[in-house]
Amino acid sequence: MTSKDDEIKKIVYGYSTDQSYLEEENRALQERILHLEQQLNKFTGTPLISCEVKELLDDKVLVRLPNSNEFLVDLSQDCSKIEPGDTVLAEQKNLTVVKKIQKNKRFDVEKFVIVEKPNMKWKDIGGLKEQEREIKEVIELPLMKPKLFTKVGINPPKGLLLHGPPGTGKTLLAKAVASSTNSTFIEVVGSELVQKFIGEGAKLVKEIFELAREKAPSIIFIDELDAIAATRMDVGTSGEREVQRTFMQLLAEIDGFKPLDNVKIIGCTNRIDILDPAITRPGRLDRLTGVELPTEEAVKEIFKIHTLQMSMGKINSKNIAKTMLGFSGAQIKSAVTEAGYFAIRENRTKVKEEDFLQAIEKVAEKEDIEYKEMFG
Ligand SMILES: Nc1ncnc2c1ncn2[C@@H]1O[C@H](COP(=O)(O)OP(=O)(O)OP(=O)(O)O)[C@@H](O)[C@H]1O
């Protein structure tokens, strides 16, 4: 062999190693391209939309979108075994259901409503003796002595409706009875139910009642009931339909549980005049309890309750109570706090009668301004 042959062999060998190296590199780059393409697809693809399965009809499904619209759509092949109530992902274009994400998802209701065991005593409520008696009869007695009702053979009411002006102690009464019966107190605000949980109000209502049964004895306290239970002439917009649906669910739940199920409902409203009579029909919240502005005697009691811890000079509480006639309990409390501030501003630790009188004037003025802002 000549040295030339050797040289050629060397070159050929060099090329063939280069070739396998390049082939290897090519493979690696191909893989990288594929990966990047996948990434790109992921970032530029249209997102899937999450919706709730309402019904299965033959090989199609009725889904409800978050905006409450419902569509009958197809089901992709690799998505089987779905049930009404499931949450699924659907393509945006034709809403074909492609994936199930949660089975019969149960709301984390406890995140959305206040659940507590309140500590509120009857003696901390001024006046309202008649209302206290009524609540004890309708709520406390059946929860504490259900046997009494079975023996006599009557069904206690499922709940009651507290109505009256703001700040008069309605929430206090509800909390006090939850305390005295050691019940779970589940607080729901009507307006929130329909504004915060658009499209989910009815579902939430259902689950609130489930939660109440689980945690019985319990009291479901629905504040601002008028926000979901007002009479409506038309249900045109989707918002109104949603409120209507939530209200229907509430009625269904009230009708659904037994009077002695250890769950009681207390509804609350400032606007009994606009309530749908369906809610107060016999068998529902058929006991109405009015909570009015305190009488002079009650003003005195409320004043006493809120000044119990206060360090005061000599005052004529009768006179003070007289000047506060027409105030709600909340305003009386606010006048007491205000009076304390007058003392603080003058570097005193004892509150004088004059402080109260000034504070009362201030609270009354504030109400005047608010009234004018509201009604012109
Ligand atoms: N009868 C009362 N006795 C003692 N305090 C009272 C009384 N009524 C109201 N208050 C005071 O006013 C505050 C507000 O009262 P509460 O929340 O019960 O009013 P409400 O009737 O539920 O009002 P709203 O209709 O605005 O919800 C209470 O926390 C309490 O300090």
Ligand SMILES: [Mg+2]
């Ligand atoms: Mg209240």
